[in-house]
Amino acid sequence: MVLEMKGLVKNFGNHRVLDGxxxxxxxxxxxxxxxxxxxxxxxxxxxxDFLEQANQGFLEIDDIALDMSQAxxxxxxxxxRKLSMVFQHYGLFANRTxxxxxxxxxxxxxxxxxxxxxxxxxxxxxxxxxxxxxxxxPNQLSGGQKQxxxxxxxxxxxxxxxxxxxxxxxxxxxWVGEVLQVIRSLASEKRxxxxxxxxxxxxxxxxxxxxFLDEGKIAAQGSPEELLENPKHPRLxxxxxxxxxGVSDRG
Amino acid sequence: xxSFDLTVFLRAxxxxxxxxxVTALAAVAAMAAALxxxxxxxxxxxxxxxxxxxxxxxxxxxFRGTPLMVQLFLFYFGLPQLFPALSTxxxxxxxxxxxxxxxxxxxxxxxxxxxASVDPVQMEAALSVGMGKSQAMARIVLPQAFRIAVPPLxxxxxxxxQGTALTFMLGLRDVMGMAKMGAAASYRxxxxxxxxxxVYWLLAAGATWFNRRLEMRLSLGHGGHDGA
Numbered sequence: 001m002v003l004e005m006k007g008l009v010k011n012f013g014n015h016r017v018l019d020g021x022x023x024x025x026x027x028x029x030x031x032x033x034x035x036x037x038x039x040x041x042x043x044x045x046x047x048x049d050f051l052e053q054a055n056q057g058f059l060e061i062d063d064i065a066l067d068m069s070q071a072x073x074x075x076x077x078x079x080x081r082k083l084s085m086v087f088q089h090y091g092l093f094a095n096r097t098x099x100x101x102x103x104x105x106x107x108x109x110x111x112x113x114x115x116x117x118x119x120x121x122x123x124x125x126x127x128x129x130x131x132x133x134x135x136x137x138p139n140q141l142s143g144g145q146k147q148x149x150x151x152x153x154x155x156x157x158x159x160x161x162x163x164x165x166x167x168x169x170x171x172x173x174x175w176v177g178e179v180l181q182v183i184r185s186l187a188s189e190k191r192x193x194x195x196x197x198x199x200x201x202x203x204x205x206x207x208x209x210x211x212f213l214d215e216g217k218i219a220a221q222g223s224p225e226e227l228l229e230n231p232k233h234p235r236l237x238x239x240x241x242x243x244x245x246g247v248s249d250r251g
Numbered sequence: 252x253x254s255f256d257l258t259v260f261l262r263a264x265x266x267x268x269x270x271x272x273v274t275a276l277a278a279v280a281a282m283a284a285a286l287x288x289x290x291x292x293x294x295x296x297x298x299x300x301x302x303x304x305x306x307x308x309x310x311x312x313x314f315r316g317t318p319l320m321v322q323l324f325l326f327y328f329g330l331p332q333l334f335p336a337l338s339t340x341x342x343x344x345x346x347x348x349x350x351x352x353x354x355x356x357x358x359x360x361x362x363x364x365x366x367a368s369v370d371p372v373q374m375e376a377a378l379s380v381g382m383g384k385s386q387a388m389a390r391i392v393l394p395q396a397f398r399i400a401v402p403p404l405x406x407x408x409x410x411x412x413q414g415t416a417l418t419f420m421l422g423l424r425d426v427m428g429m430a431k432m433g434a435a436a437s438y439r440x441x442x443x444x445x446x447x448x449x450v451y452w453l454l455a456a457g458a459t460w461f462n463r464r465l466e467m468r469l470s471l472g473h474g475g476h477d478g479a
Binding site for chain 1: 370372373375376377378379380381382383384386390391394395398
């Protein structure tokens with residue numbers, strides 16, 4: 001087991017966004033989180049990475065076990081160092097080159113020497129098809145290129161699991177394919193991943209397990225086949241019909 | 252109708268330039284200290300658990316809301332009355348100290364607003380690659396904030412250069428002090444004050460040029476936000 005989370009609760013003011021969510025992730029497993037906007041998918045990932053502090057919840061990851069609502073800054077940091085996040089809006093460091101973005105975490109944590117970090121950075125950039133763009137700055141890249149740098153940055157840290165928060169939602173349609181292609185290649189080499197996505201067809205293709213989050217709870221879960229091809233849950237049926245009918249939102 | 256004497260005017264420059272080291276030292280030292288202090292103030296005022304926040308708000312408000320001359324007089328002539336130990340600080344030290352405090356109030360406001368304009372996802376991304384909060388601030392957020400803050404910080408520096416003109420009232424032989432003495436000794440007020448005006452103007456122009464260069468250098472490669 002890579003990680004196991006139990007009973008995650010998160011409130012924003014009086015509004016309960018997540019109401020007792022469980023998640024476990026096995027080695028090499030890809031879990032897709034789907035659900036309507038505002039159902040708490042992104043919040044769930046952000047709580048996992050301690051970008052939001054949970055109100056309740058218990059997390060086990062690698063050799064760490066902790067109460068998520070009581071975590072100190074030091075514990076949060078320890079968890080973050082086992083995970084990596086790919087952000088919807090990329091979140092590339094504007095004051096670093098493309099290569100600098102990928103090596104930044106390694107250099108800040110002093111995991112590797114500069115030469116070793118840059119060596120790894122170049123390899124990863126080549127992997128995501130960005131060899132030759134090492135010295136560019138983020139604002140000189142297309143959306144698709146930015147997100148591929150975001151993925152390379154996440155991989156550089158050799159995390160236990162990669163968390164992807166709607167990695168294609170901010171992209172113009174023309175760039176979605178190239179980013180999905182990179183994520184597909186990660187799935188095929190058995191990287192443990194949790195991906196929040198609106199791309200239902202893509203979730204069906206790469207996920208081992210799909211979770212349908214609705215109003216702060218996991219309303220249904222299962223293999224992509226049973227969940228997506230034969231939905232029993234009425235809210236899931238309605239959601240899928242809406243998506244297939246093209247009422248996709250990008251929030 | 253009097254006359255303008257070119258040789259007096261040129262001689263005035265020579266006299267005034269002898270005050271330049273003091274002016275330059277006061278302005279540069281005050282700016283350096285103001286940068287450090289002002290950045291710290293901005294960071295403390297941002298942090299949620301800061302206890303001294305109210306005090307710092309009052310501090311910034313006081314130093315921005317009262318004339319530099321009043322601050323100089325209050326510190327140099329006023330405070331030693333209460334704390335005699337302070338009278339051991341000479342006019343140069345007192346000038347630099349007061350101008351540092353004054354400048355730090357302006358710097359803190361410039362840094363505060365530029366920190367607020369850095370996209371919050373920059374901090375989140377830095378945390379997500381395993382940095383601690385202060386590391387993320389130092390490596391990612393502050394450098395971007397400073398880039399945005401360069402133009403207002405340039406204004407603060409020019410303000411401090413001009414502020415040094417007041418320090419002659421504490422008896423300092425800065426360029427203004429030299430001009431005042433030269434004018435009083437020769438009765439050639441126009442020549443001396445015109446010359447000292449030009450000196451300040453040149454200093455401000457130099458600072459502006461340096462500021463532009465810095466702005467251009469820092470924006471090379473990455474102009475603007477990493478947005479969608």
